[in-house]
Amino acid sequence: MGNKIKLxxxxxxxxxxxxxxxxxxxxxxxxxxxxxxxxxxxxxxVLKLIGGYLSPxxxxxxxxxxxxxxxxxxxxxIGMVFQNYxxxxxxxxxxxxxxxxxxxxxxxxxxxxxxxAISELIGLTQKEIERKPSELSGGQRQRVALxxxxxxxxxxxxxxxxxxxxxxxxxxxxxxxxxxxxxEVNVTTIMVTHDHEEALSNSDLIxxxxxxxxxxxxxxxIIYDNPNSVFxxxxxxxxxxxxxxxxxxxxxxxxxIRPEKIKIxxxxxxxxxxxxxxxTGITFMGADFLIDLTTNEGVHFKILTRDQSSFPLGSTITxxxxxxxxWLIPENHKDV
Amino acid sequence: MIKNLIPFIFVSPALSLIILTIIAPLILMIRVSLLKPPxxxxxxxxxxxxxxxxxSLFDTYRISILINxxxxxxEVSFLSILLGFGFAILxxxxxxxxxxxxxxxxxxxxxxxxxxxxxxxxxxxxSHGIINELLIATHLINEPLDLIRNHFGALIGEIYLTxxxxxxxxxxxxxxxxxxxxxxxxxxxxxxxxxxxxITLPMCYPGILIIxxxxxxxxxxxxxGPLLLGGPSNTTISCEIYHQAFEIGNWPLAATWGVLMTxxxxxxxxxxxxxxxxxxKENPK
Numbered sequence: 001m002g003n004k005i006k007l008x009x010x011x012x013x014x015x016x017x018x019x020x021x022x023x024x025x026x027x028x029x030x031x032x033x034x035x036x037x038x039x040x041x042x043x044x045x046v047l048k049l050i051g052g053y054l055s056p057x058x059x060x061x062x063x064x065x066x067x068x069x070x071x072x073x074x075x076x077x078i079g080m081v082f083q084n085y086x087x088x089x090x091x092x093x094x095x096x097x098x099x100x101x102x103x104x105x106x107x108x109x110x111x112x113x114x115x116x117a118i119s120e121l122i123g124l125t126q127k128e129i130e131r132k133p134s135e136l137s138g139g140q141r142q143r144v145a146l147x148x149x150x151x152x153x154x155x156x157x158x159x160x161x162x163x164x165x166x167x168x169x170x171x172x173x174x175x176x177x178x179x180x181x182x183x184e185v186n187v188t189t190i191m192v193t194h195d196h197e198e199a200l201s202n203s204d205l206i207x208x209x210x211x212x213x214x215x216x217x218x219x220x221x222i223i224y225d226n227p228n229s230v231f232x233x234x235x236x237x238x239x240x241x242x243x244x245x246x247x248x249x250x251x252x253x254x255x256x257i258r259p260e261k262i263k264i265x266x267x268x269x270x271x272x273x274x275x276x277x278x279x280t281g282i283t284f285m286g287a288d289f290l291i292d293l294t295t296n297e298g299v300h301f302k303i304l305t306r307d308q309s310s311f312p313l314g315s316t317i318t319x320x321x322x323x324x325x326x327w328l329i330p331e332n333h334k335d336v
Numbered sequence: 337m338i339k340n341l342i343p344f345i346f347v348s349p350a351l352s353l354i355i356l357t358i359i360a361p362l363i364l365m366i367r368v369s370l371l372k373p374p375x376x377x378x379x380x381x382x383x384x385x386x387x388x389x390x391x392s393l394f395d396t397y398r399i400s401i402l403i404n405x406x407x408x409x410x411e412v413s414f415l416s417i418l419l420g421f422g423f424a425i426l427x428x429x430x431x432x433x434x435x436x437x438x439x440x441x442x443x444x445x446x447x448x449x450x451x452x453x454x455x456x457x458x459x460x461x462x463s464h465g466i467i468n469e470l471l472i473a474t475h476l477i478n479e480p481l482d483l484i485r486n487h488f489g490a491l492i493g494e495i496y497l498t499x500x501x502x503x504x505x506x507x508x509x510x511x512x513x514x515x516x517x518x519x520x521x522x523x524x525x526x527x528x529x530x531x532x533x534x535i536t537l538p539m540c541y542p543g544i545l546i547i548x549x550x551x552x553x554x555x556x557x558x559x560x561g562p563l564l565l566g567g568p569s570n571t572t573i574s575c576e577i578y579h580q581a582f583e584i585g586n587w588p589l590a591a592t593w594g595v596l597m598t599x600x601x602x603x604x605x606x607x608x609x610x611x612x613x614x615x616x617k618e619n620p621k
Contacts, residue, residue, distance in 0.1 A: 051519075051523055052522075052523070053519050053522070053523070072522075073519070073522045073523050074522050074523070074524075074525050074526055074527055075525075076523075077525070078523060079523070079524075080519075080520070080523045082516045082519070082520060084514070084516060086514060086516035086517050086519065086520035087517075087520075088517060088520075088521070088535055088539075089517075089539065090538050090539050090541075091538075099521070099524055099526075099534075100524035100525050103524060103525045103526045103530055103534075104525060148520075148524065149524075152524065152525065
């Protein structure tokens with residue numbers, strides 16, 4: 001397992017609208033890429049194009065060196081987990097998982113062996129896989145769908161918002177399980193999600209999409225700290241986009257700094273850039289507090305801090321930033 | 337005490353309607369079936385009691401009518417479901433506009449009396465009907481084909497009356513299947529035929545079973561098709577009831593047939609129900 005995948009100028013028109021706009025992407029074998037974007041940005045369409053459920057208006061798809069653009073969905077050997085799981089309701093979980101093997105006419109005992117092996121790997125008990133999908137919980141259904149997509153050793157695994165229908169606790173649990181499983185099976189994986197936390201925690205690479213375009217592809221750290229556009233910066237979580245001339249680092253353009261990089265109180269004094277401001281809002285976030293601050297010049301900052309007890313609402317405090325940690329968003333991208 | 341009566345008060349209109357329109361006539365029918373058939377004048381001999389009508393059913397001609405009715409209902413149901421299912425699948429693949437056109441064509445005949453439909457079919461299929469005229473005009477045949485007054489005609493008539501319901505029912509059964517299920521099966525390597533055979537068709541079984549049961553119940557009472565488009569050998573129980581009640585005037589025998597038909601229809605409705613509950617015993621969901 002573990003195949004390379006390459007997309008070349010992939011374009012898809014839905015009616016007159018460009019749902020997928022000239023996407024090129026190359027992914028090494030065994031890697032995990034997350035395509036992150038808001039609803040309707042075309043990320044699921046990309047998966048459907050790769051899976052063969054839609055055929056692209058333009059462009060090509062390669063697995064290793066083979067062009068699969070025109071081959072049918074059933075001959076592509078790509079495992080996909082759908083958002084609603086799309087399990088076959090009339091078949092037991094075991095039969096669901098065995099489906100791709102039975103289609104390939106594998107001998108019965110070999111079939112059983114593979115189903116048992118993958119079920120164990122994925123954490124489904126013998127008792128659970130004898131049940132019908134309607135008798136399984138959301139998390140178990142998710143596992144069955146995953147097992148079904150992996151059992152026939154696909155070239156590629158596609159996950160369409162696999163965790164969207166689960167509660168927060170289960171989400172976090174399955175998130176790390178999927179990641180572990182992916183490394184264990186070593187299958188090249190493309191996941192689609194709108195949840196930036198999911199993307200940041202799981203992936204080797206993140207591709208951020210907006211309005212059919214792939215805005216930036218890079219590893220999670222770079223996407224988070226060094227976004228190439230305001231859109232990417234905002235989509236990866238709460239952030240500060242400040243005119244760059246405010247920091248005197250550039251005449252024009254926008255500076256980007258994450259709220260947790262801004263220091264307040266005593267820590268601020270050690271920084272090489274300081275400003276005073278009034279606290280205009282405090283939001284409790286669980287582990288931290290998000291402080292809204294307005295400087296004397298009228299620039300708004302968002303600051304994430306562990307402890308806000310010494311900074312009451314309305315008080316004037318000093319904020320400090322290490323100039324080196326400010327990222328200048330490249331200007332060659334058009335931003336709204 | 338009065339509190340317990342309140343539910344009965346509320347359902348009493350519906351209950352009395354059922355008693356008045358279903359149970360009372362049924363009891364009346366059973367009573368009439370136990371009267372002696374008329375001798376000479378009248379429709380029955382009042383204030384008599386005999387099982388003679390039931391005994392008279394055991395004769396080769398009447399048993400053949402009974403068997404013919406059941407076989408005919410099975411044939412019509414089977415063919416209607418076969419054609420209706422095909423039509424429903426086709427309709428699912430069509431664009432919205434064509435789907436509406438299909439629906440209209442399917443439902444429009446249901447707005448007019450079935451009698452008119454069957455007369456229409458008679459005109460179309462008759463020896464001087466459109467089909468025969470067309471075939472003769474194109475020199476494909478020299479003599480008109482016998483399309484009516486035989487088994488084929490009766491089948492066509494009843495299938496035409498049954499198929500709209502079957503198609504509609506199966507169409508909604510099909511649309512209730514998630515499109516992603518189809519995609520998932522394809523993605524796992526199944527060809528279109530395999531998807532149909534292993535996913536779509538099995539998922540439709542419950543619906544097919546229900547419509548099969550309904551269709552048999554309807555067609556055990558088929559009347560117009562066999563009467564107007566069928567031949568003498570296609571006589572069904574309904575035709576025989578009509579014949580006995582209105583042409584011969586033997587009400588007790590007609591009522592006996594009626595009792596028998598009610599019993600048969602009830603059996604055919606309960607049979608699949610028992611099968612279903614047996615089939616899904618392990619999985620009550």
